[in-house]
Amino acid sequence: MIRFYLLIIVSLISLLAFLKAPEYHLWLLAIVVTEFPLIFFGISLVLTLTGFWAHKYQMAGTVLGVVTMLIFLSPIVRAWWVAKDLKKNMEQAFNADPNFDSSFSFFRLFNVTKAVSYKTFDYVKYNDTTLKLDFYPAQSADGDFLLNRPCVIVVHGGSWAGGDSRQLPELNSYLALKGYNVAAINYRMAPKWQTPAPVEDIQAAIAYLKTHADELHIDTKNFVLLGRSAGAQIATLAAYTINEPSLKGVIDFYGPEDMVWGYSIPSNPLIMDSRKVMEDYIGGTYSKVPQKYFACSPLEFVSKKSPPTLVIHGSNDVLVSPEHSRRLNLKLQQNGIKHYWLKLPWATHGFDYNLNGPGGQLSTFAVATFLKTVCPQTP
Template sequence: MNCIHYLFYKSRMVRFAICIVLLLISLLTIFKAFEYSMWMVSIIATEFCWVFMLLTLVVLLSGFLSSKYQLAGTIAGIMALILFTTPIIRAYRVAANLKQDFIAVFGPGGPIADSANTQLPYSFFNMFRRNNDIAYKTYIYNKYPDLNLTMDYFPSQKKGNRPCVVVVHGGSWNKGDNKQLPELNSYLAGIGYNVAAITYRLAPKYQSPAPVEDVYAAIAYLRQHAAALNIDTGNFVLLGRSAGAQIALLAAYTLREPGLKAVIDYYGPADMVWGYSVPASPLIMDSRKVMCDYIGGTYQQVPKKFAACSPLEFVNKQSIPTLIIHGANDVLVSPDHSRRLNLKLEQNGIKHFYLRLPWATHGFDFNLNGPGGQLATYTVERFLNAVTK
């Protein structure tokens, strides 16, 4: 009997410990991560929240006895379950006005995929859908003595010459490649867009403006091979994530390319001068060192280069339409970058849309079907249809 009582006691303690751990993880759906590994956990907690909801329910249903550890665990589990539902609740709130807000800026848009006419900005059940992979081909678009720059080309699944989205990957300017987050590339190809996901020269060996020059070279290559790749050269759009968004924005606002119609900014650093003055937490990332490696010195050493790397500095009344997407809980790139860019675009009368995701963190679109992933993809699709019509 003593052995049985001991086993019951141990099981209650394990249940209690699991509920506490789940509660701590669930706090990341509300509060910003304080450390790098916690940031990665926060992506999973917010964009795969249904997994944690299911796990919490299983733990809760494992026992509701009245002992202090059972009761305490049950209370912790219920609190965790409520918090894990908050990204879903907030996603529905954002979705409620998203279509009308977007139409107010860009109108209904051009011809879009049949399915998009009835597609919802967010659906709980779409969190379980399967993503389709589109086969791509890899091309070398520029050569250096020690480096070949490549692009993964996802052809449109609709016939004829189609618009082309050039995707610039993130990675703090010093790492990463064009294999990152390919799900959106396949999705866009499936609804009728060619997608070219490019590599570029990385810091610290190569510094700004080398990556921007690589974007120019990629567009030149695509234009040169447009007939073979079925590209409508009057409809290019740049899309960048994180550091890649800074590159895409800077290229978009400085490149004199008649066929470049718009730029999409996923949580990018738009004001490098301000960003240097307000660095990220050292527990997350040494953002000043990352910027110095990319730009070639501290702000005190090369202030003009910091200004020259700030997309916000080049916004004017001739700038192209811009889509900004940023999560309020981003701990790597402050949402203030997007707020400042949004204000500058407003001041210059540039058509733009700012999608704010209150629960989302940096890299939330890791899951295309998560709350943030669905809302971002919905908005990107409508933005592309509006600017390439």
């Protein structure tokens, strides 16, 4: 009897691989379910096998267990399906052949990302605060530092009011080992500071990295912005507005790109009060400061001169609707900008927490491929 009840609980958890999480803690659980699927598959397998000793509901429990195991494996199968055409589609989108191997491997689910050491620098001083960045130097797989390499500037998420440069550092290490310098920055956050302060901070970071390019071994002609969630809004807004010729591309992980539409369709309040978050960042409700909502909507500034863009979004995102990425994708198409929209049907907000999970593998492959095409001189 206990086995059957446990299987019911586990089967309900498995539904997070298909359905959107209805509550904050279930959203966090959904990340684990979809990006660490083998853990839950193993739990289901153990409970199913104990049916040999069960007396009540043996057959029902076994059937339920088998179905549950298949559901937990579904992100892996769906990732394999998306991976089939990912390399070809990205090659077509950016007119380049990066010569990478497979975008997804079952065996990489067991990998552990190697950490790269970083140094922290003050990159800008204002009257009321000093901002820091964490710098991961480009290096070979053997640990040798590489000279004159492109630099990826990473902008963290956190609803414009939280998070820091240490958020999800695994990708920083991965890219450093792929031969890219990485600068993960801190920026001025709401409610004390409001838009466009973070965009100004990105400009300050670029200026600092150019000034110290010799000692940090940075190719000053090749910068790429990468942002997650709120950080993606900041990164894309900067990419489309600051007119920086050294900026070769921008990578958008599940960012809110249409702030006007986003305010009109708030997220589930059991997960996040999105309107309050936006009001703190922008400086008021839409009815009070409508022009500021337009002014911080990245898609409003897409033009034929915008840099190449990589958009990555999970269809089960419960914090930032994939509709934002659809709207940005359309605007990029209309302006003839080289871009690619990687859609992950099972993934939720923050899926890239595990670089070696189903969504993490595909997004990491897409990022590496994008960097290879927009900064072609990097081996």
